[in-house]
Amino acid sequence: MEEIKIKKKELISIVQNTKTYKNPKVKLEQYTIDALCAVDIVFFAGIEFNDIQNKLIIDLGAGTGRLSLSSAFLQPNYIISIDLDIQALYILIKNVKELHLEKLILPICCDVKSIPLEIQNLNKEYKITTIMNPPFGVQKAKADRSFLKCAMSFSDVIYSIHLTNKKVQKFIENFIRKFGWEIDYILPYTMILEKAFPFHTQKRKQIKVNVYRFIKREF
Numbered sequence: 308m309e310e311i312k313i314k315k316k317e318l319i320s321i322v323q324n325t326k327t328y329k330n331p332k333v334k335l336e337q338y339t340i341d342a343l344c345a346v347d348i349v350f351f352a353g354i355e356f357n358d359i360q361n362k363l364i365i366d367l368g369a370g371t372g373r374l375s376l377s378s379a380f381l382q383p384n385y386i387i388s389i390d391l392d393i394q395a396l397y398i399l400i401k402n403v404k405e406l407h408l409e410k411l412i413l414p415i416c417c418d419v420k421s422i423p424l425e426i427q428n429l430n431k432e433y434k435i436t437t438i439m440n441p442p443f444g445v446q447k448a449k450a451d452r453s454f455l456k457c458a459m460s461f462s463d464v465i466y467s468i469h470l471t472n473k474k475v476q477k478f479i480e481n482f483i484r485k486f487g488w489e490i491d492y493i494l495p496y497t498m499i500l501e502k503a504f505p506f507h508t509q510k511r512k513q514i515k516v517n518v519y520r521f522i523k524r525e526f
């Protein structure tokens with residue numbers, strides 16, 4: 308394994324300075340992951356489990372790109388950043404350009420429910436790690452399911468953030484099991500949510516989440 312040179316602190320500062328949503332859309336649950344959380348997750352995936360270096364990374368619901376941008380510093384093959392909102396991707400592209408990561412990060416505007424077959428087929432050529440911060444399904448029920456279903460259709464391993472809740476965990480466990488997947492690891496985490504919408508009453512709020520690592524079940 309080639310040595311990862313960037314220090315966590317340095318990466319957090321880079322990610323912290325990236326642009327975020329101008330007019331976040333409530334329906335799409337467009338809140339930005341905090342920089343520390345984004346970097347912790349990619350270090351968890353890339354350093355603890357070696358799931359980034361020389362892998363194709365897919366960031367589903369990439370938004371303005373913090374998970375994609377963080378992953379880019381841990382030597383992936385390529386990163387595909389998918390979001391259905393073209394305005395979010397426009398900001399992501401600005402961030403990519405600013406950090407000179409154009410050769411590494413490819414943004415694609417599409418719905419996770421209709422991922423082009425060409426992307427799904429990339430798993431014939433690459434080991435695919437999906438890293439995602441999907442909508443929790445608070446604004447649109449079941450939104451998280453489409454993300455999970457999509458990720459399971461082409462990934463070798465998946466990292467996904469969900470609210471800490473016993474019922475949610477049971478649901479996820481049963482849902483992915485039907486597709487031949489299982490929970491391999493759970494990292495409990497406290498995310499910082501900055502005020503993004505008028506109905507957010509606090510400037511910053513801590514929310515308890517679980518970062519899941521999903522793998523295919525062995526039969």
Ligand SMILES: C[S@@+](CC[C@H](N)C(=O)[O-])C[C@H]1O[C@@H](n2cnc3c(N)ncnc32)[C@H](O)[C@@H]1O
Binds near residue numbers: 339367372
């Ligand atoms: C919680 S935000 C996460 C953004 C970014 N990944 C981050 O962590 O800062 C969820 C993102 O998923 C996108 N999204 C919601 N529904 C989607 C769908 N059906 N297909 C693709 N993207 C979707 C939203 O536009 C939004 O950017």
